[in-house]
Amino acid sequence: MEISAKAKDIIEKEAKFYTHTFSRLPVVIEKGSGMYLWDVDGTKYLDMFAGIGVNSVGHCNKEVVKAIKKQSEILMHTSNWLYTIPQVVLAEKLAKISGMEKVFFTNDGTEAVEAAIKLVRRGKKKEIIAMEHDFHGRTLGSLSLTWKENFRKPFEPLVPYMKFAKYNDIGALKNAITENTCAVLLEPIQSESGTIIPDKGYLKAVRKLCDEKKIYMLVDEVALGFGRTGKLFCFQHENIMPDVICVAKAMGGGFPIGAMLCRGIDFNPGEHGGTYIGNPLACVAANAAIDYIINNNLPENARIIGEYLLKNLKERNLKVRGRGLLIGIDVRDAKGAVMELIEKGILAIYTGNTLRLLPPLIITKKECDKFLGAMDKCKCLKG
Ligand SMILES: Cc1ncc(COP(=O)(O)O)c(C=O)c1O
Numbered sequence: 001m002e003i004s005a006k007a008k009d010i011i012e013k014e015a016k017f018y019t020h021t022f023s024r025l026p027v028v029i030e031k032g033s034g035m036y037l038w039d040v041d042g043t044k045y046l047d048m049f050a051g052i053g054v055n056s057v058g059h060c061n062k063e064v065v066k067a068i069k070k071q072s073e074i075l076m077h078t079s080n081w082l083y084t085i086p087q088v089v090l091a092e093k094l095a096k097i098s099g100m101e102k103v104f105f106t107n108d109g110t111e112a113v114e115a116a117i118k119l120v121r122r123g124k125k126k127e128i129i130a131m132e133h134d135f136h137g138r139t140l141g142s143l144s145l146t147w148k149e150n151f152r153k154p155f156e157p158l159v160p161y162m163k164f165a166k167y168n169d170i171g172a173l174k175n176a177i178t179e180n181t182c183a184v185l186l187e188p189i190q191s192e193s194g195t196i197i198p199d200k201g202y203l204k205a206v207r208k209l210c211d212e213k214k215i216y217m218l219v220d221e222v223a224l225g226f227g228r229t230g231k232l233f234c235f236q237h238e239n240i241m242p243d244v245i246c247v248a249k250a251m252g253g254g255f256p257i258g259a260m261l262c263r264g265i266d267f268n269p270g271e272h273g274g275t276y277i278g279n280p281l282a283c284v285a286a287n288a289a290i291d292y293i294i295n296n297n298l299p300e301n302a303r304i305i306g307e308y309l310l311k312n313l314k315e316r317n318l319k320v321r322g323r324g325l326l327i328g329i330d331v332r333d334a335k336g337a338v339m340e341l342i343e344k345g346i347l348a349i350y351t352g353n354t355l356r357l358l359p360p361l362i363i364t365k366k367e368c369d370k371f372l373g374a375m376d377k378c379k380c381l382k383g
Contacts, residue, residue, distance in 0.1 A: 001026065001343055004041045027342060032059025035360055035367050037347065046370055048341075048348040048359045053191070053223050053326075056250035056361040057292045064253035067288035068281060076281050080273065086283035093290060097232060099241055100261035105278035108258050109222035109248035110137025115260035116185070116244045117141045117159075118272055120216045125182035126160070128218075131167040135192035136185065136220055136246075145185055147193075168198040170205040177209070183216040183244075184209075188234035191223035194354035195321055195328030203238040210243075216265065218244040222258065223326070226250040227293050227361050230303030230324035237323075250361075253289025257282040298361040299324070309357070309368050316372075318381065327357040329381070336380035344374035355381070 003011070007028040014024075028040045035058060037045045050056060057064060071086065078084055091103040104119075106112045113136045117128060130136065130145035137143065143151060144158035152158060161180065166172035167190065177184075188203055190196035203219075210217040224234035225247040231237055233245065243265060248258030257279075276282075293299070302324035309327060313320040319330040331337050334350035341348050349356050359367075375381060 001339065006040045010040070025338065025342065025347070027347070034058040034060075035363060043345070045342070045345050045347045046367055048346055048357050048371055050358055050360045051254065052249070052349065053228060053358045054249045054252075055254050056226060056228065056298065057253045057289050058360045058362045059254070061253050061289065061292060063288045063292050064255070064285050067284040068255065071281050071284040077276070077279050079275055080278060084278075084280045084283070086280045086287060087278040090278075090283045090287050090290075093287065094247075094259060094261055097290070097294070098245055098261050099263070100245060101263040102261070102266055104260045104262070104267070104272065105283075106248070106258040106260060106274070107256050107276055107282075109220075109246065110139045110142045111274070111277075112222060112246035112248050112258040112260045113137050113142035113145070113185075113220060114139055115272055116183075116218050116246050116262075117145070119244065119260065119262060119265060119267060120183040120218065122271065123182060125180050125215075127178060127180040128162055128183045128185055129165050129173065129176050129181060130162070130185045131187070131190070132164050133167055133190050133193040133196060134164070134185070134187055134220070135190070136187075137222075167196065168202050170202065170209065173206065174209060177213050177215065181213065181215050183218050185218040185220060187220045187223070188237070189224060189229060189323060189326060191326060191358075192351060194330075194351045194356065195323075195326055197321060197323060201238070203235055203240050207240040207242070216243040218242060218246070220246045222246055222248045223358075226290065227299035227302050228324055228326050228358065230299055230306060232294075232299050234323075250293070251289065252282055252285045253292070255282050255285035255289075257286050293361070296362075301363075302361045305363055305365065305368060308365055309371075312368070312372050316376070322357075325357070325359055325361055325363065329355040329357070331355050331381045333380040337378050340378040340380055341374060344377060346371055346374045 010028045030040045094103045133147045136145045144162040165176040219242040245261040306324040334353045334355045
């Protein structure tokens with residue numbers, strides 16, 4: 001693909017000055033609005049991955065922008081030595097919509113998982129069981145519960161007493177639990193691994209097993225929470241209640257914030273903390289984003305539009321799976337497909353040979369048709 005001199009300059013400087021961490025797509029983005037992004041040359045792209053599931057309310061959502069602007073003129077940071085109103089408003093809102101009792105704020109998803117790990121490991125029992133193919137983050141605690149060997153291997157030895165059981169296999173989980181197990185952690189749908197959906201009844205069975213064994217059930221809703229799968233939280237598809245929920249991504253409408261929500265268990269003073277967490281600017285952004293998601297019934301839009309997209313993709317004889325607006329398509333060459341889509345003004349991402357779609361939840365059928373039209377012209381999708 002052709003890259004302008006302006007974009008090339010940024011790409012070269014990034015390679016020179018930024019740690020060699022990311023394999024980025026060759027697009028330099030300057031601005032966004034709703035479903036669309038524009039690069040430094042003014043080319044417009046339909047965004048089908050929403051900053052990895054973050055921009056659920058669309059780019060630069062007016063309500064979120066308004067809240068940040070207003071708050072930035074009165075108070076941006078205090079630390080947790082002091083009380084602030086936006087933090088308490090958000091904590092109450094999260095507790096009410098999730099059915100949890102308490103909230104601990106974080107700056108992102110991996111910190112939400114770290115908080116959950118610390119919360120449940122304070123007693124005599126230390127073992128936590130996550131699932132094969134789970135992704136929970138990159139910091140050392142959450143990484144210890146992340147399945148992919150190439151993410152973990154260079155950093156071993158990691159946190160002890162962390163292990164994995166086969167996903168969607170209640171017998172395997174039962175066998176993995178020992179007298180030292182304090183908790184089970186899982187993604188209600190595995191997102192980063194390419195949209196792996198467990199059988200109906202699996203979450204309920206995990207809940208029952210955790211009750212029987214008197215261990216905590218932790219769910220990682222970082223990628224799924226706030227409507228992505230057609231319900232406000234993905235675990236609600238099975239009408240269960242976890243003990244701990246980790247959230248982030250869509251929560252801040254594009255502003256970095258996460259949280260660990262819990263019930264029946266709480267920290268003692270001094271056991272955990274953070275200078276920035278629950279910062280007023282992040283909290284007003286999250287309050288506005290969550291209100292927008294609820295007031296505009298975006299989970300329902302995700303359900304309806306998700307079904308429309310899935311149906312249309314299936315009609316094209318593609319190997320596709322998904323729930324709501326979390327969709328994975330197995331293709332011959334996913335990276336090639338993403339590059340072809342860029343040329344057609346569409347941005348998507350991939351894992352292995354799975355093309356991943358997780359657009360803003362404000363998407364309409366019109367934009368889906370635009371995406372489908374572009375896809376029909378991609379050679380790499382077939383086979
Ligand atoms: C399920 C899940 N948990 C945790 C994380 C880590 O979140 P973050 O990248 O905000 O640290 C991610 C990120 O993709 C995720 O998908």
